[in-house]
Amino acid sequence: MSQRPTLSQNAGSQRKPSGSNPKPRTVKLDGTSMSSSAPTKAKRFDPLTAFATQPISSSEPSRAKSGLSKSAKGKEKAPAKQVVDLTAMDDGEDFLWVDRYEPETEAELAVHVRKVADVRAWFQEAMDGGPSGQLRKYRRILVLTGPSGTGKTSTVRVLAKEMGFEILEWRNSISENVTAANFDENIYDGETSTYPTYGPPPESLFIKFEAFLTRASSCGNVFDSASSSSGKSKKTPSHRVILLEDLPNILHQKTQASFHEALIALVNKAPTNPPVPVVIIISDSGVRGEASDERISEGRGWNRDKQVIDIRTVLPRELLFNPIAPTLMRKALQAMLNNHFTATFSTNSAAPSREVVDIIVESSNGDIRSAINALQFACIANKTGKKRKRDQSNALVMEAVTRREQSLALFHLLGKVLYNKRKGDPPNASATAKDLKKEQDLDATLKDPPKLPAHLSHHNRRASRVDVNTLYADSPIDSSLFSLYIHQNYTQYCNDTDETDGVADWLSWVDSSGGEAWYQANPHQFHLISLGTLHSLPSPVPRRSQKAYKPEFFACLQKEKGAWEGVRSTREWLLEGATSTVRILSTHDPRTEIDCHTHAFGLFSLGSCHATVNFKQDDSGWRTGGWSTNEVILELGGVLKARDITQDRSISQRTKPPASHRSFSRMEFVRGAESHSGQLNERDVAEGFVESGDGWPGLDYADVSQRETTEGGWLESDDIEDCD
């Protein structure tokens, strides 16, 4: 930016608004310094005074060229005007519209009014303590989650401006003296002891982060003075907020733990005056396909963060931002367009047509950032090309270019597969005329499959309306999770056992296909599952208000983990009884302890009289191999039960089996107690699911966390008293 020459003011002097400074001056393309040099101005750029100028020589050719094209189009424009326009546009294009038209008032935000109100209320309570004045203690951390581009950060910034608090933002940065290798080391160790002493060990990123947190939350003066010295703001805002958007690397176990500690410490500390609440912003980006790296990192990052929150469920509040509704977004985009075209006076480049805006809105999937970028692109694209075809071709181009890889909602994905729509299905009763037309059009494009020979006639199906390749491309979940969802729900869509048999067999086959190692996994799992399910389900699937459920699989795994704990402790209890006498001995004998450390049992010679004294043969029932887990699980039930019943009479405390044995030994058979692990809603995202490649096969689905609804978790002022 600094290389850019200063603005030659005369270039745009004709168009310059009369109120601005007439003297030539240097304008850096930096928002902060801009506002410092011209504090009366709003942060928004005036494109005519702040544009990045180009040397006249370099802008010459482009001007000529565009002049040519313009004249070819037959537009009558004064050359001088064109120059202005061009430079003005150049300047404008140096900025993304996203930054340029960042909302400044609540009215400009495209976020739902209630969400903004929620955040505002939270801030108010955090600053002033709410009506009772006590809430301040409990409003320490706010977590904003939601898909990217839903205005999380903007909301905070706008509110900061409106409510007059300052935002202290953490940014991960690697200082120059830390090389990549050291950086890694520091991240992993979290301490500098292993670092070779070539000089003062560099601070690890995380230590800096911690320092930032403590400083920012406690000693405000430092920051105030720093900010005032840089001339950022003359008037010190009375309140500050810490914004954590760029989190330190919390994927690593150790850093993550210390991150949690830092947060908890922050929460536990008595609030300073004025309080400094922390806002954490987490974008939960959709996870899709087989991108396992992404899945693991995203899944972990997200879950771990939830964990932080879960520890302190009472304290922080989580606000979920929904994707921005199309109507809201259209309004916002239109407002921005008006703004843009009035501001730049660019009368010659027409605003994109309504259809283009519609396409953008539709394809952005509620991501306003991507929508604005697309819109800017559309406006640039508009300047070239013929007027006639423009709208039409634009629509196509926009569709091709701006369509974000939209992920199908999980709910719809399941619906598509499980409803098994085929060519020529009778239309839905609630279908509108438009839907019918759509269906017919679709059917017209589908080719009928060739007739199968007689001996395969039972495999005859009409052509499917479901395109599995598209499904695969748009699926928000990977095939393993997909199979679980299908498994949980398929029975409702079947009429009789033959159909269920078909689906179940496919699921079973796909699960067992492929090799043992992860890299031998069957790459066609998704297709096989969906095609197999489609093939097996009846056609048409009868509608009987089926509901989609989340898989019970994870709840079961969690329970199994708990039961394994019970097995372990029961087994220890058995072994304890068998080897107790010997154990006491070995802790008394120093040589045995040495032996324990070397782990080679030949190293220590037998023959101390100690051993013969303490060794009681009759008491300790010793047996090779002890008890295997299977023996404990399968055969011990009766004895454990008997012991449980009689323990109050004669058996001493020591001989009591651990109570946790009931988690595997007791099973009551109850009919009709079906438990569903929760219904799937349209806006639900797949649950956290991290499959680690190694380890205990069934037990390693770590991080099985259920997304909780945002409602209900938050503390109101009247139930504070109970918590104290």
Place this chain on the structure above:
Amino acid sequence: MSLWVDQFRPRTLDTLHYHRGLSERLKSLASSGDFPHMLFYGPSGAGKKTRVSCTLRQLFGPGVEKLKIDQRVFLTPSKRKIEVNLVQSNYHIEITPSEAGNHDRLVIQDLLKEIAQTQQVDLGAKQRFKVVIINEADSLSRDAQAALRRTMEKYMSNMRIILCANSTSRLIAPIKSRCLLMRVAAPSSEEMNNVLAYVARRAGFDLPPEASDKIVEDSGGNMRKAILVLEALKMQSPDLTGPLTIAKPDWEVYCHKVADLIISEQSPARVMEVRAKLYELLSHCIPPTIILKTIAERVVDKVDEALKADIMHWAAFYEVRMRVGSKKIFHLEAWVVKVMSLYKHFFYNIDMSEFD
């Protein structure tokens, strides 16, 4: 505390109650000075491990019963820590590799190498070698078995391996050929009666013969089960007279009820109900193969002759898939649905020509 089954376990080859011939052979092997690698196999509860420990005592004397339990941590290449419990004396070490899950090869290799490279230091020891006992050898992975095969040859001079397994079918041939195979058959009912009477005498009461017969009949040749049942019964009704009801373990009763569910109705809704029960069983740590086997046996008991073969065929079929696959519930359920489908078709007398 000790369970009777641990407390009254025979400790020497001479005091074993049955399989005298086997005991004699073990005794002479132990004294011959040319002790081979061994593989003990037979049904569970037959007394394999008891014989192994008696043999050890014969080899090394009572010092072998001075045990300590040690927890070793192994580090996998992916830096995952695996904790394995080791029971060891000065003369032998026991490992259950299935505790290490998928990383059993690593555990086996590390441990055996370490043991094999240290000489027996105790000059008073009767044997120049140490013994490694590997429990549940039939659950060893292929990799681990391959690793074992090399070690068995290489370190023969100062180490012997004793494997314990239910069946030899899942051990690779090179391992079988390097071991002396010892089959420990399940005891006959007469032998079991004797043992039960012995246990009762040691515990200080008289066991009525009817009760003994009933327990033996119920236990199906599993000595450990019989003694556990005896202890549970004695605890519940101290006099052991009158009509005895031997309660089956909860999980077994549960499996039987699931089988009844399958037979009584065949519909997608019933599939859901059965699935909930299967989840329940799985979450109680019951091994899926046992679930499948127990339910299948019960179902076979109840259906028509013509269906039995098919049901067992599919049970075997899905068990294989279950071992290969990762989500057990899919395969259990696929079998359940298959049985339902078969049963329904049979019921409506539909030709099942497409089933092989």
